[in-house]
Amino acid sequence: MYHFVAAFLVLLLGLVIGSFANTLIHRLPRRLSIVRPGSYCPHCETPLTADEKIPVLSFLTLGGRCSHCKEKISPRYPLVELGNALGWLGVFFRFGFSFESVVGCLLFTGLLAAALIDVEHGIIPNGLTVGLLMIGFAASFYPFGLGPLDSLLGVLVGGGLLLIFALLGKLIFKREAMGGGDLKLLAAAGAFVGWREVLLAAFIAVVLGAIVGGVRWAVTGERELPFGPFLAVGAMTAYLAGGIILDWYLSL
Template identity: 40%
Template sequence: MTPVAAAVLLGVLGLLVGSFLNVCIYRLPRDLSVAFPASHCPSCQRPLRWYHNVPVVSWIALGGRCGFCRERIHWRYPLVELLNAGLWAAHGLLFPWEPLLFVRLAFASALLVLFFTDLDCRILPNEVTVGGTVAGLIASALVFPPGFQSALIGVLLGGGVLWATGEAYERLRGVEGMGMGDVKMLAMIGAVLGWPLMLLTLVGSSIAGGLIGAILLAFKADARTTALPFGAFLAPAALAASLVGQPVLDWYLGFYR
């Protein structure tokens, strides 16, 4: 299969999976089952018909409203579907058609869920972070890159660095500086990408978080007490590391060879 054909196919599949991701984003932080009940309107609770549930198309056709009660449906629903389709298509262009591709597709979708749950609810569900860590270690043990040793170091180093940073901040400032959800999320990233790309993710997310924090300080008097959802910075940094991180690392390390 050519990269373009793979991108088109994965983009369509990504749209369909994106619809399920919306269910996860809404239900997991609320401790609700992602399987039961079937998709329904959160306002009137009526089960959706199949033609209400076609990714993106249904939202446009219904004018962004429920087909029963006409309550508004958030624009984030088609956005998540389109983002997941775009991410899957990008993987189809950049990765060969081999088992590692499917590991990275699942990883990209998991990061998308974590990005929005952290942004909306300041929650990084254990079902995704802990489950993703275990799945990443299993995949690495099956001789997928980055290999089990690198993945295990990534888990221990990733989780350990954030835990130590948060512990030190709390002792110095007397307030919690890093939630355990962030620690588990970086451990998951280390399990899937290995420790070098995990460190690249941490550097990238810290720079982005620092820039946003500086902007908030410039425009908000109470920015020092504003908690930033660090998972929302880790997710795009990890996606970038998954897609193009290895060439970036190779280019950087080339200066020392």
């Protein structure tokens, strides 16, 4: 019962911060302030009333339309809120009431925002990657945390690895295979997981990206693919299960 109530609270908080993730996704790539003004309709910019700001529920009661201009609201809004809440619940089930859970939830929301901004705009804003990196590095000082040395090595290995990929890509394919935002995102992930797990994160991202990119290329002929979502999946997997996966791999 106690656990159920705690999970419910994590879910609620995840919905509220998911709503903030929507603000990040909309405003960061447009270089708008993320604190002011309060939430507004993205079409007519009318400020939302208090009962229009309730995560998921408001979207449903409004029938997916702005109450003012009646323009359709993207289903991305409730989906991001729901996705963030479920992600937080997953982190909570993995680490319980702990510092690792708090840090993991912040990482999840940051990665979610980075992935979706990359899909929509083809960039990952510095505000997000540098912010994440600083949170990860600060968290490493926690007594049972990663430790600042491993965190720093994670940044260098993560960023350095993608820098090598990017240079090789340029040399072999004569085009930009990876952006600076990707590089900074993996460096930020490295600050959270350390140098060994960040290698795992990169490996997962490259394998998934190659599979999805290959299938997409075969079906649509489209070659460009934002790499951010794959890095996000790789980084989150490394944070949640990196130790377990690496122990298993090294025991083979």
